[in-house]
Amino acid sequence: MRITEMHITPIALGDPPLLNAAGLHAPYCLRTVVELRTSDGLSGLAEVPGSVAVDQALAAVREVVIGADPRNWHALRARLAERCAPETSVARGDKPWDGRTRVQVYSALDVACLDLQGKAYGVRVADLLGGVVRERVPYSAYLFYKYEGAGGELGFGTDPRATGWAAARQRAALDPDGIVAQAEAMVAEFGFQSIKLKGGCFEPAQEVAAIHALRRRFGPGVPLRLDPNALWTVETSIRWGRDMEGVLEYLEDPCRTQAGMAEVRRMLKTPLATNMCTTSFDDLPGSVRLGSEDIILTDHHFWGGLRASMELAAHCRTFARGVSMHSNNHAGISLAAMTHLGAAMPNLSYALDTHYPWQWEEIIVGGRIRFEEGAVVLPAGPGLGVELDRSALARAHAAYLRAGLTERNDEIEMQKKVPGWKFAATRW
Amino acid sequence: MRITEMHITPIALGDPPLLNAAGLHAPYCLRTVVELRTSDGLSGLAEVPGSVAVDQALAAVREVVIGADPRNWHALRARLAERCAPETSVARGDKPWDGRTRVQVYSALDVACLDLQGKAYGVRVADLLGGVVRERVPYSAYLFYKYEGAGGELGFGTDPRATGWAAARQRAALDPDGIVAQAEAMVAEFGFQSIKLKGGCFEPAQEVAAIHALRRRFGPGVPLRLDPNALWTVETSIRWGRDMEGVLEYLEDPCRTQAGMAEVRRMLKTPLATNMCTTSFDDLPGSVRLGSEDIILTDHHFWGGLRASMELAAHCRTFARGVSMHSNNHAGISLAAMTHLGAAMPNLSYALDTHYPWQWEEIIVGGRIRFEEGAVVLPAGPGLGVELDRSALARAHAAYLRAGLTERNDEIEMQKKVPGWKFAATRW
Numbered sequence: 001m002r003i004t005e006m007h008i009t010p011i012a013l014g015d016p017p018l019l020n021a022a023g024l025h026a027p028y029c030l031r032t033v034v035e036l037r038t039s040d041g042l043s044g045l046a047e048v049p050g051s052v053a054v055d056q057a058l059a060a061v062r063e064v065v066i067g068a069d070p071r072n073w074h075a076l077r078a079r080l081a082e083r084c085a086p087e088t089s090v091a092r093g094d095k096p097w098d099g100r101t102r103v104q105v106y107s108a109l110d111v112a113c114l115d116l117q118g119k120a121y122g123v124r125v126a127d128l129l130g131g132v133v134r135e136r137v138p139y140s141a142y143l144f145y146k147y148e149g150a151g152g153e154l155g156f157g158t159d160p161r162a163t164g165w166a167a168a169r170q171r172a173a174l175d176p177d178g179i180v181a182q183a184e185a186m187v188a189e190f191g192f193q194s195i196k197l198k199g200g201c202f203e204p205a206q207e208v209a210a211i212h213a214l215r216r217r218f219g220p221g222v223p224l225r226l227d228p229n230a231l232w233t234v235e236t237s238i239r240w241g242r243d244m245e246g247v248l249e250y251l252e253d254p255c256r257t258q259a260g261m262a263e264v265r266r267m268l269k270t271p272l273a274t275n276m277c278t279t280s281f282d283d284l285p286g287s288v289r290l291g292s293e294d295i296i297l298t299d300h301h302f303w304g305g306l307r308a309s310m311e312l313a314a315h316c317r318t319f320a321r322g323v324s325m326h327s328n329n330h331a332g333i334s335l336a337a338m339t340h341l342g343a344a345m346p347n348l349s350y351a352l353d354t355h356y357p358w359q360w361e362e363i364i365v366g367g368r369i370r371f372e373e374g375a376v377v378l379p380a381g382p383g384l385g386v387e388l389d390r391s392a393l394a395r396a397h398a399a400y401l402r403a404g405l406t407e408r409n410d411e412i413e414m415q416k417k418v419p420g421w422k423f424a425a426t427r428w
Numbered sequence: 429m430r431i432t433e434m435h436i437t438p439i440a441l442g443d444p445p446l447l448n449a450a451g452l453h454a455p456y457c458l459r460t461v462v463e464l465r466t467s468d469g470l471s472g473l474a475e476v477p478g479s480v481a482v483d484q485a486l487a488a489v490r491e492v493v494i495g496a497d498p499r500n501w502h503a504l505r506a507r508l509a510e511r512c513a514p515e516t517s518v519a520r521g522d523k524p525w526d527g528r529t530r531v532q533v534y535s536a537l538d539v540a541c542l543d544l545q546g547k548a549y550g551v552r553v554a555d556l557l558g559g560v561v562r563e564r565v566p567y568s569a570y571l572f573y574k575y576e577g578a579g580g581e582l583g584f585g586t587d588p589r590a591t592g593w594a595a596a597r598q599r600a601a602l603d604p605d606g607i608v609a610q611a612e613a614m615v616a617e618f619g620f621q622s623i624k625l626k627g628g629c630f631e632p633a634q635e636v637a638a639i640h641a642l643r644r645r646f647g648p649g650v651p652l653r654l655d656p657n658a659l660w661t662v663e664t665s666i667r668w669g670r671d672m673e674g675v676l677e678y679l680e681d682p683c684r685t686q687a688g689m690a691e692v693r694r695m696l697k698t699p700l701a702t703n704m705c706t707t708s709f710d711d712l713p714g715s716v717r718l719g720s721e722d723i724i725l726t727d728h729h730f731w732g733g734l735r736a737s738m739e740l741a742a743h744c745r746t747f748a749r750g751v752s753m754h755s756n757n758h759a760g761i762s763l764a765a766m767t768h769l770g771a772a773m774p775n776l777s778y779a780l781d782t783h784y785p786w787q788w789e790e791i792i793v794g795g796r797i798r799f800e801e802g803a804v805v806l807p808a809g810p811g812l813g814v815e816l817d818r819s820a821l822a823r824a825h826a827a828y829l830r831a832g833l834t835e836r837n838d839e840i841e842m843q844k845k846v847p848g849w850k851f852a853a854t855r856w
Contacts, residue, residue: 071551072559074774121549123499128556130735131500281746288716307558311742318709318743346502 001120005037006065008058010050011396012403013361014152015329016169018144021200021229022097022423023414027151028403029329033363033393034058034108036070036116044070044116045384046108047333048301049098050400051407057084057101058108070113071120073307080105097328097408098279103304110305111337111384118383125337125384129310129344136375137342138351140225141192142327143182144358145201147417148172152361153399165189169358175206176213183214186357192374194249194351195222200229204240204428215247223249223350230256230276231427237264245269249350250295253277256426258292265291273297273350275326281312288319295322295350298341301334302326306341313345324350331396332364335376336384343378363393429548433465434493436486438478439824440831441789442580443757444597446572449628449657450525450851451842455579456831457757461791461821462486462536464498464544472498472544473812474536475761476729477526478828479835485512485529486536498541499548501735508533525756525836526707531732538733539765539812546811553765553812557738557772564803565770566779568653569620570755571610572786573629575845576600580789581827593617597786603634604641611642614785620802622677622779623650628657632668632856643675651677651779658684658704659855665692673697677778678723681705684854686720693719701725701778703754709740716747723750723778726769729762730754734769741773752778759824760792763804764812771806791821 012028019025030050037043048054064079084102114125126132149156150170158170168185172178183195195214199207211226218224226244228237230253237254241264244251250271254264258277265272271294278287278296280303287293296316298309316323323345325338335356342352351374362368365387369376379385414421440456447453458478465471476482492507512530542553554560577584578598586598596613600606611623623642627635639654646652654672656665658681665682669692672679680701682692689705699722706715706724708731715721724744726737744751751773753766763784770780779802790796793815797804807813842849 069559071555074559074561074772076559078561078774121551123549127499131497131502131504133502133506281742284746285716285748288713311739314709314739314742315746318712320713344502346506 001042001069001071001116002039003036003065003068003070004039006062007035008055009033009035009393009397010055010400011363011393012400012405013329013331013359013396014150014154016151016358017147017149017156018198018358019146019201020144020198020410021231023410023421024147024417025151025329025410026405026408026413027155028399028405029359030400030405030408031329031331031334032058033333033388034112035388036065036112038070038116040120042116042119043388044112044119045333045386045388046111046115046337047331048104048108049328049408053099053407054101054104057105061105065109070116073110073113076109076113077106080109098302100302103280103302106304106308107301110307111300114306115383118381122382124378124381125306125340126344126378129306129340132343132378133346133348134343135378136372137339137378138375139192139354139371140194140196140351140374141183141186141190142353142355142357143179143186143195143197144173145179145198146173165357166360176210179210180213180217183217190357190371190374192351193222194225196225196227196353198229199226200231200427204228204232204236208240208243211244211247225249225252225273227252228254230254231424233426233428234260234263236428238267241268241270252297258283258286258290261292262290265293271295271322273324275299284315293321295324297324297326297353299326300337300341301328306337309341310345313347317347322349323347325352327353327355329355329359331359332362332369332386333384335369336379336386339376339378340384361392361396363389363396365389429470429497429499429544430467431464431493431496431498432467434490435463436483437461437463437821437825438483438828439791439821440828440833441757441759441787441824442578442582444579444786445575445577445584446626446786447574447629448572448626448838449659451838451840451849452575452845453579453757453838454833454836454841455583456827456833457787458828458833458836459757459759459762460486461761461816462540463816464493464540466498466544468548470544470547471816472540472547473761473814473816474539474543474765475759476532476536477756477836481527481529481835482532485533489533493537498544501538501541504537504541505534508537526730528730531708531730534732534736535729538735539728542734543811546809550810552806552809553734553768554772554806557734557768560771560806561774561776562771563806564800565767565806566622566803567620567782567799568622568624568779568802569611569614569618570781570783570785571607571614571623571625572601573607573626574601593785594788604638607638608641608645611645618785618799618802620779621650622653624653624655624781626657627654628659628855632656632660632664636668636671639672639675653677653680653701655680656682658682659852661854661856662688662691664856666695669696669698680725686711686714686718689720690718693721699723699750701752703727712743721749723752725752725754725781727754728765728769729756734765737769738773741775745775750777751775753780755781755783757783757787759787760790760797760814761812763797764807764814767804767806768812789820789824791817791824793817
């Protein structure tokens with residue numbers, strides 16, 4: 001079996017005006033869909049965060065992908081490594097999100113090749129990762145402070161005909177009451193049984209008040225998490241971490257660097273999670289030496305694929321770290337891949353993050369993937385178990401061309417609302 | 429696909445009177461062959477070190493193996509873990525070889541299930557481990573001090589008609605000259621391009637003299653290794669390690685414990701390898717904290733299978749350890765499994781150990797696996813690419829019944845030659 005075609009399709013999906021440490025989500029989020037086709041007529045899919053940089057990096061490896069055997073990941077990965085420059089220029093953690101392109105190239109090819117293998121062998125991707133531990137993979141509600149508006153073709157407008165979660169998704173949430181209302185609507189729609197709040201938007205007192213308001217509303221049976229995206233100092237992290245002791249399931253990346261996290265960790269009982277201070281295998285020796293976190297949030301897009309994320313899970317088992325999953329905006333191919341990974345990971349210790357409720361478009365046959373009691377039922381396969389809806393993909397690609405965006409830049413988007421707003425690596 | 433039958437067959441293969449830290453090899457080495465059969469008529473094979481304890485442990489999990497899906501290792505492993513007691517009573521390193529049964533049960537089922545998967549999907553086991561990095565897997569010559577004699581049905585006698593390596597294999601090797609002659613014959617027969625000497629038999633001066641004699645005979649182009657099996661003190665290890673600086677590719681387990689190894693490592697430039705101080709995932713945090721070795725020698729029989737050994741390789745990459753492979757006496761099913769693992773391991777950094785030249789019987793169709801320039805060409809598959817020779821298996825099982833051995837006990841065997849001989853954990 002040989003790869004004969006590689007298609008790289010940038011797409012844009014509507015996204016509401018969500019606030020975060022980096023600024024404001026644009027009306028569109030960008031993704032790139034990779035499709036591999038083989039000599040025996042199979043199609044393998046993957047999806048990665050979209051940017052011109054990633055698209056160019058993917059295009060640059062096309063000549064080593066064409067002709068490769070999708071069953072031999074080690075051989076393909078070695079050739080990709082020769083073609084993709086090491087990312088010495090991007091110090092992860094300095095940027096508000098992960099801009100490393102090499103790991104995203106690995107991820108796209110790893111996932112698409114696993115999809116091909118699963119289809120060739122008649123099994124699910126989770127089977128190829130060692131076997132299914134759980135058929136239902138739990139996700140958490142992912143709350144955002146937001147401005148009023150829907151995003152996408154509607155820009156920052158709203159659709160007055162919307163009902164239920166579709167209506168709630170358009171409403172502003174700029175204080176604890178707004179966050180609680182958002183949580184109620186999201187939990188009612190998807191059945192989530194744990195809740196994460198994206199912080200780093202307002203001063204800590206306000207965000208901590210939102211956590212306490214969620215606790216009062218949902219009670220101790222619903223685990224809560226707060227992610228200030230490393231915008232707090234060590235002192236602020238300890239001060240407000242103490243305020244939330246016994247309330248949070250975990251506190252995610254309150255501050256920057258492994259050393260900073262380790263200092264906070266020594267002073268709090270609440271577990272610390274990260275997808276910013278320990279983000280690659282190269283970071284693991286430092287994590288072990290310093291004891292910088294309790295839980296590592298993998299993301300197969302940034303750890304180099306599903307197999308690499310399984311290797312991370314093995315490291316977490318060895319070094320007594322919990323493991324769960326980070327997310328950016330994504331469509332159904334990524335949700336399927338995340339679900340196969342969550343299904344196969346023996347030591348998955350927390351419900352996974354997903355932005356999925358914030359989108360409404362889809363590029364896969366059958367449309368939006370459904371949640372049952374907060375969980376996604378593992379697709380039946382073979383492979384990832386999802387197929388491209390080619391006309392939906394064409395629409396999303398047309399939206400990409402119309403949107404004219406070349407990368408995610410939440411700072412510029414924020415400046416449209418708050419002139420002169422600047423990203424700060426540490427704010428409080 | 430479901431497992432419908434599980435066959436556990438203890439066998440004995442002839443083995444010469446090889447000396448080692450634990451005493452003397454008996455005229456037979458014991459192995460246990462596991463065969464799984466599935467509802468669709470496939471047969472999956474594995475081989476583990478033989479003992480009544482391992483056979484009983486395998487028999488005790490039969491009821492969770494029957495009915496299991498061989499494609500779901502995570503599910504089967506979780507059920508095996510419930511049935512196999514944790515091995516709190518065996519402190520690895522205190523015994524001269526690895527007697528833990530749980531990891532051997534895992535290994536047998538992991539390998540046999542991968543063999544089944546490969547056959548079901550029409551691919552090699554190495555493909556299922558992530559892909560083939562090398563089609564030819566290099567092994568090293570494994571030299572032993574030995575008494576004269578052949579082993580097996582011949583007992584400690586010799587066959588005067590033997591020629592070449594078969595003749596050399598019968599000869600005594602009790603000093604440096606004998607070791608050099610053994611190396612010459614083994615290298616001539618198999619084409620090995622690196623050489624390991626099993627030490628821990630004579631006082632260090634004699635074994636170090638043998639290493640220097642090998643160096644003089646083969647030159648600096650043939651890497652040399654010495655394995656005193658942890659019988660030296662820290663002081664002895666440093667003293668004789670210094671004597672061999674620049675001569676050894678690595679020094680394997682000169683002394684006991686991670687702390688001892690770390691102390692020796694600080695004082696020597698020669699890399700240290702281990703299969704005695706870091707032998708499980710539970711040992712890895714201590715290895716990282718203390719810096720106890722440069723190279724970890726995996727052995728899929730003792731690390732819990734081929735997939736677990738790939739996880740170990742990932743840890744070795746993360747923590748800048750080299751990785752290679754330990755061996756005990758084995759037959760062709762194990763050699764095939766070791767070769768698939770060696771073929772798939774991206775960061776394999778040294779030629780693998782194998783006892784294979786010391787045996788002459790085989791239980792697989794086609795008989796003895798051939799070496800080309802010291803390497804085994806990866807079997808073409810599917811699965812492991814080997815099939816049982818059922819009459820040869822029956823003969824080896826009959827030999828097991830005649831031999832009357834229930835476990836490996838080199839101390840008793842040594843006492844037949846040297847009355848009153850006692851194993852000592854530290855000797856020099």
